[in-house]
Amino acid sequence: MSLLFRPNQLSTFIRTQTNPLLSLSTILNSSSNTSHSISTYKSLLQNLTSHGHLHHIDSLLSHMRKSPSDPSTHEPVYVSAMRAFARNGNLQDAVNVFERMTFYDCEPSVVSYNVIMNALINYGYFDQAHKVYMRMLDQGIKADTCTYTVRIKAFCMTSRPHVALKLLKSMPERGFRVCAVTYCTVVCGFYENGFETDAREVFDEMIEQDLFPDLVDFNKVLHVLCKKGEVLESFRVLAKVLKRGFKFNLFTYNLLILGLCRKNKLSQAVYILENMNGTGIKPDVTTYNTIIHGLCKNLSVHDAREKAVGIIEIMVRKGLVPSVVGTILSTDKMEIAAPKLLVEELLKKGCITYRTYEALYEGVRDNKMYRKKRKLLRCV
Numbered sequence: 480m481s482l483l484f485r486p487n488q489l490s491t492f493i494r495t496q497t498n499p500l501l502s503l504s505t506i507l508n509s510s511s512n513t514s515h516s517i518s519t520y521k522s523l524l525q526n527l528t529s530h531g532h533l534h535h536i537d538s539l540l541s542h543m544r545k546s547p548s549d550p551s552t553h554e555p556v557y558v559s560a561m562r563a564f565a566r567n568g569n570l571q572d573a574v575n576v577f578e579r580m581t582f583y584d585c586e587p588s589v590v591s592y593n594v595i596m597n598a599l600i601n602y603g604y605f606d607q608a609h610k611v612y613m614r615m616l617d618q619g620i621k622a623d624t625c626t627y628t629v630r631i632k633a634f635c636m637t638s639r640p641h642v643a644l645k646l647l648k649s650m651p652e653r654g655f656r657v658c659a660v661t662y663c664t665v666v667c668g669f670y671e672n673g674f675e676t677d678a679r680e681v682f683d684e685m686i687e688q689d690l691f692p693d694l695v696d697f698n699k700v701l702h703v704l705c706k707k708g709e710v711l712e713s714f715r716v717l718a719k720v721l722k723r724g725f726k727f728n729l730f731t732y733n734l735l736i737l738g739l740c741r742k743n744k745l746s747q748a749v750y751i752l753e754n755m756n757g758t759g760i761k762p763d764v765t766t767y768n769t770i771i772h773g774l775c776k777n778l779s780v781h782d783a784r785e786k787a788v789g790i791i792e793i794m795v796r797k798g799l800v801p802s803v804v805g806t807i808l809s810t811d812k813m814e815i816a817a818p819k820l821l822v823e824e825l826l827k828k829g830c831i832t833y834r835t836y837e838a839l840y841e842g843v844r845d846n847k848m849y850r851k852k853r854k855l856l857r858c859v
Contacts, residue, residue, distance in 0.1 A: 499526040503535055507542055514547045520556045528563040533572075536560055540576070550584035557585065558594050565598035573598050589615070593625045600633045608633060624650070628661045635668025643668050644681065659685060663696040670703045675712060682716065691723060698730050705738030713738050727758065733765050740773025748773060767794050 496502040502523050506515060520543050527535050540560060543553060557580055564573035577595045580587050592615040599608040612630065615622070627650055634643035643665050650657050662685035669678035682700075685692070692700070697720060704713040713735065717725075732755055739748035748770055755762050767790055774786050 496526075499523065499530050499532055500535070502526065503532075503539060507538065515543075517548070517552055517555055520553075521559050524556060524559050524563065528559075528567070533563060533567055533569065536563065536572075544583050551586070553583070553585045554580070554588060554591060557587075558591055561591070561594050561598065565594075565601065570598060570602050570604075587620075589620050589623050589626060592620065593623070593629055596626075597629045597632070600629065600636065603636075605633055605637055624655045624658065624661070627655060628658075628664060631661060631668075632664050635664060635671065638672050640665060640668035640672050640674060640677070644677070657688075657690070659690040659692040660696055662690060663692050663700055666700050667703045670700070670707075670709070670712075675709075679715075682719070686719060686723075692720075694726070694728055694731070697725070698728075698734065701731065701734045705734045705741070708738060708741035710735075710738040710742045710744060727760065729760050729763060729766070732760060732762070733769060736766060736769050740769055740776075743773075745770075745773055761797075764794070 496505070506519075506523065509515075520539065524536060524539055527533065527539065540556070543556060544550070557576055560576045561573040564570070564576065573595065577587065577591060580591065592611060596608045596611050599605075599611065608629075612622075612626070615626075627646060631643040631646055634640065634646065647657060647661055647665055650661070662681060666678050666682050666685070669675070669681060700716060701713055704710075704716065717735075732751060736748045736751055739745070739751070752762060752766060752770055755766075771790055774790075
């Protein structure tokens with residue numbers, strides 16, 4: 480296939496091709512003298528990752544190393560490979576890519592060190608991450624803002640948010656500009672470890688310095704609070720950013736509903752659900768599933784089942800679960816097999832949690848017993 484393309488045309492084809500395996504085949508079969516751009520390799524690697532073909536990344540890296548391009552320019556591709564492996568549960572592969580960079584004449588910069596340190600921290604290898612940091616300094620590579628953010632994250636994850644704050648405070652003295660990402664990391668650390676007052680002070684300091692978090696970083700703060708069921712604190716923090724034109728997204732709504740359900744504030748959770756459509760944001764399976772799980776966890780079996788079935792019917796109308804579910808729910812003669820198949824189908828499709836399944840099935844079983852009892856009374 481490579482004979483049909485000039486080098487620049489081949490690169491364009493690879494970047495725009497929707498089938499990553501076809502693109503990979505094209506690049507592997509191209510002439511060994513053909514030099515592809517770094518952006519081409521990087522685009523193909525990202526495409527392979529998004530389609531779940533991580534096992535082909537080594538072949539791509541091997542081809543890149545054999546190409547006539549300068550090995551010192553390969554770092555962006557190695558960084559993408561490390562991130563891809565780490566995010567998909569293959570930490571050892573990410574470490575292998577990092578360790579082999581020098582062997583293939585590509586000296587890691589602070590960017591590579593930051594990526595591998597962050598990956599190690601996310602997997603709980605804090606000592607190893609610190610060793611990588613010390614190794615970086617020994618190599619004469621200077622830390623940057625991202626390095627400090629990664630180290631601050633490590634302190635927060637090891638229940639040392641006050642040490643993280645001290646490091647944050649020292650950053651301007653060392654010539655580094657503190658960004659909202661770093662502040663939010665410290666705020667999450669304080670909330671995670673139960674230091675609400677400190678968290679508020681750091682959050683307020685961030686806002687006063689006109690460092691406004693983006694939606695992703697703010698949702699991380701909200702996620703920590705809602706996961707712990709700190710609903711009141713969630714709305715306090717939310718009020719501070721709403722004044723500055725903050726806009727919700729679906730994840731924000733799902734977090735708030737999760738927090739309310741964990742505190743058994745089901746009416747407020749349902750209220751938010753009912754008012755979402757007016758904002759132009761449509762609830763998804765996660766939104767409904769969170770509400771259903773909250774109902775089944777906090778209400779009696781009968782009440783939970785009645786309300787949960789109502790929400791499932793809404794899901795059916797919106798096409799979020801198979802239409803056959805609606806047929807089963809609407810039937811008058813609800814024999815035990817039909818509802819049992821219904822709840823099993825919902826569980827299989829990931830529309831409900833196992834706890835919700837148990838509550839719904841228990842309700843189905845109770846209904847069957849009630850019908851049997853009623854038939855016996857009629858016979859008498």
